Amino acid sequence: MVPDSNPSADALQSEVEALCATAHWCYARGWVPATSGNFSMRAGRQILITPTGLDKGTLTARDLLEIDSDGRTVAGEGKPSAETGLHTVIYRERPKADAILHVHTIWNTLLSGRFVEAGYVEIEGYELLKGLAGVSTHEHLEKVPIIGNSQDYGLLSANLAGALHGFPGAHGVLLSRHGLYTWGESVGEARRHLEALEFLFEMECRRLTGAIS
Numbered sequence: 001m002v003p004d005s006n007p008s009a010d011a012l013q014s015e016v017e018a019l020c021a022t023a024h025w026c027y028a029r030g031w032v033p034a035t036s037g038n039f040s041m042r043a044g045r046q047i048l049i050t051p052t053g054l055d056k057g058t059l060t061a062r063d064l065l066e067i068d069s070d071g072r073t074v075a076g077e078g079k080p081s082a083e084t085g086l087h088t089v090i091y092r093e094r095p096k097a098d099a100i101l102h103v104h105t106i107w108n109t110l111l112s113g114r115f116v117e118a119g120y121v122e123i124e125g126y127e128l129l130k131g132l133a134g135v136s137t138h139e140h141l142e143k144v145p146i147i148g149n150s151q152d153y154g155l156l157s158a159n160l161a162g163a164l165h166g167f168p169g170a171h172g173v174l175l176s177r178h179g180l181y182t183w184g185e186s187v188g189e190a191r192r193h194l195e196a197l198e199f200l201f202e203m204e205c206r207r208l209t210g211a212i213s
Contacts, residue, residue, distance in 0.1 A: 015187050018191075037179065045069075050063065052079050098186055
């Protein structure tokens with residue numbers, strides 16, 4: 001569902017196409033197995049989001065649901081994901097974010113489980129940290145907060161809001177043994193953050209398991 005609202009129709013359509021292409025790209029990489037994951041973007045005052053149970057490798061613009069800032073469906077067919085409330089929390093706490101990507105990968109699942117008791121994972125010293133917005137040196141220390149997984153989405157939303165407040169410089173949030181949420185000021189920036197963070201998570205996992213000393 002693509003509403004006729006600001007930003008301009010052409011710019012909106014371009015971002016919708018980028019969101020669908022990103023979903024296909026994530027599916028091809030095995031990052032959204034078994035219809036998992038969810039993706040969204042702002043569309044004027046509303047939000048476009050993937051419905052629950054959809055194979056992300058087949059996502060088209062027609063599949064997207066239009067919801068309001070409280071997660072209520074405004075237009076489109078299908079049911080919003082149970083995690084829709086997490087998207088609305090991120091948009092509220094990160095007002096510059098215009099796109100959110102949520103994936104389930106091997107590396108973020110392992111790393112989030114390993115560091116859940118600490119409450120965050122630290123990553124520093126890698127050149128690819130410069131792929132994150134506002135980062136200009138490999139000496140940057142990225143702290144990615146981790147919150148415990150739960151089927152109580154009210155609790156998850158509250159804990160996510162707390163993590164966003166507690167780690168204002170973070171470019172993503174991990175749900176323990178669940179997945180990563182990351183965002184950007186455009187679909188392109190969110191995709192860049194996703195690719196950079198997943199590379200860094202894999203590097204840290206391999207380093208910690210002794211694959212490379």
